[in-house]
Amino acid sequence: MAEILLVEDDPRITRFVKRGLEAEGYSVTTADNGADGLELARVNDYAIAILDRMLPELDGVQLCQLIRSERRPCLILMLTAKDSLNDKVEGLRAGADDYLTKPFAFDELLARLEALLRRGSFQAPADPALRVADLVLDPATRKARRGEREITLTVKEYLLLSYLMQNAGKVVSRTRILNHVWGYGFDPGTKVVDVYIRYLRQKIDTEDVAPLIKTARGFGYLIADDR
Template sequence: MGTPAAPDNGRFRVLVVEDDDVIGHHLQTGLQSNGYATSWSRTGTAALAEAGRAPYDALLLDLGLPDMDGLDVARTLRGRFQDLLIVILTARTDDIDVIAGLDAGADDYLVKPFSLTVLLARLRAHLRRQAVTTVVDQPIHLGDLVIDPAARRCHLHDTELPLRLKEFELLTLLARHVGEAVSRETLMAEIWDENWFGSTKTLDVTMAALRRRLTDAAETHPAPSHLPRITTLRGHGYRLDP
């Protein structure tokens, strides 16, 4: 069943989904000792129920659950909670498995075994960005696309695009440098972690998802749409062309 959620008292709330008792206990006690309100579920079913019972800021999700695939848990919770930070914890090291996790809605991943120090650093980086308010930012108009950093909303004509957190941040960063080449290193440092040391496939999957959302929105909207184009600069990064 797992442990019940701790009262948040204004703290970030983290839901750990891990069927291994040793790892689950280590994660829960480690997070709690570092100030996170933490609960622990051992199955996907229990995690889905717990996520619906109380609001969470972050989900630490093992893919190898006893009752269901962790990817299904990620897809379900991403559909229900667009702003939930999802970090996959996996022993699967093949690129296809990692990409599948990110494509299912995860924001980040850690390959087991990993240290609690690295996990805490990743959480701090992600949650710090989520907590930053940008009320002074003015809406950015690019053709028929309007990006509102203060409200964290994006519209095509009068239709809001359901962008995930990292997709929105990526689009906003490119929009602030429209027409300029932005390196992969800059994007990873600004959107994910300034101390990032792992693969950048997270960026590639998120960029592909962002492109799909923009294309789908333009194709399904009844009015003709003029959108900026994301250009890949091989060996360097990306550029948003107006």
């Protein structure tokens, strides 16, 4: 299952593309501006980044150039409403692997992604187990273990725990959690993050072990070994 980063500021296109790709078995993370897209590309290994050309904060060409200059391993597909030859050339020279003009049919987008993956440029990154103290999370099997105790996780619990463990020792904001785990580019005004943190604590930080999941009041959450 390839991981895809979609950076698009039109929520209608984001919903359409995300829903369609997830139905095809892809895992899709979204951002609605270039700065957030760059941050996500820096902390995760994506097979493909789909970048809108016209983005707030950093436009698609700038974002593409930065991803390439930092030698991020993902392939890049540029989306644009501009159909001129110069715009296409600019995107390709910035490091894009392919170019798709809006409006587009979903089947064409899917075919472009499949063609990019078939080039053989993408190799799935090594996916070692994540560890914090005696807590182990194996991304290959999506199973968790605390000491000798196996922990059963729902899909969202796994995604949340994985994200916290990838950022072990660092405070992760609710906004970043909502974006990474739920794909929200906005705060829906619910306490869904707090609720799922509570679910994880009930499974991981039981009474007989030292708690690992911490609250940074006013900021977010982190997972860390105090020892």
